[in-house]
């Protein structure tokens with residue numbers, strides 16, 4: 001919810017004046033939808049009306065200003081003349097009519113996949129989210145002024161999920177499993193009053209990563225690409241695990257595997273060696289764990305039956 005509010009206020013400040021009439025949520029990224037961003041407001045409708053009156057089109061509305069939306073697709077290469085025909089021979093940014101002889105002066109925006117006049121496109125460059133998420137391509141591409149501002153404003157926002165179904169991205173998604181472990185460790189440390197020092201080290205990472213590691217910002221993704229994020233997560237994991245190992249308070253919060261009853265204290269964050277019962281949440285060695293027959297669940301069940309019979313007897 002905090003994220004949604006942050007998005008909305010950033011959005012209001014910067015984008016409301018550019019917002020378009022249409023608010024079909026189909027084009028918005030899923031992440032934005034999840035964040036609860038809605039687009040249509042009375043203000044934007046009034047503004048769209050103003051644009052309509054000011055623009056040169058008579059009768060039908062042929063042009064609408066670009067919308068604040070996260071585009072995750074890559075635009076297929078097309079001929080300039082084709083794209084201009086689909087833009088009704090208008091600049092995609094301001095709706096100014098463009099003569100065919102002037103087409104060569106137009107500038108392409110890789111993010112919106114359209115052509116823009118010199119006023120709307122200052123030849124800025126940006127990382128394109130679709131290219132990152134589909135091809136792991138962090139190159140800079142030319143974008144119009146609108147896209148530049150949009151992309152700059154979302155750079156640090158956790159809006160993007162790495163799909164593990166993509167062959168290119170699967171290894172990256174696997175690397176990021178480390179972050180999931182960090183979430184569990186942070187929870188564990190949160191229960192220990194001696195863990196403040198280690199917890200402070202978690203602040204090296206953007207807080208959203210240790211809250212919901214499935215959504216990342218473009219900045220996080222770039223850190224992954226540069227090989228910075230995963231080692232940082234690993235170092236944090238080591239420091240935190242070292243604390244837990246040496247801390248009596250933390251050890252008291254651990255589990256003893258009820259299958260083998262060894263002295264080894266185990267923790268939910270040790271996802272490689274431990275498995276949790278989905279019912280009672282107790283923690284067991286992965287090797288010891290048998291799906292049908294959690295000892296703790298069995299114990300709870302026996303106790304409940306006993307209580308039942310004693311209640312019945314009374």
Ligand SMILES: [Zn+2]
Pocket residue numbers: 091092093094095096116117118119120
């Ligand atoms: Zn323009």
Ligand SMILES: [Zn+2]
Pocket residue numbers: 192193194195243244247248249250251
């Ligand atoms: Zn501790």
Ligand SMILES: [Zn+2]
Pocket residue numbers: 257258259260261262284285288
């Ligand atoms: Zn065991």
Ligand SMILES: [Zn+2]
Pocket residue numbers: 277278279280281282294295296297298
């Ligand atoms: Zn259980």
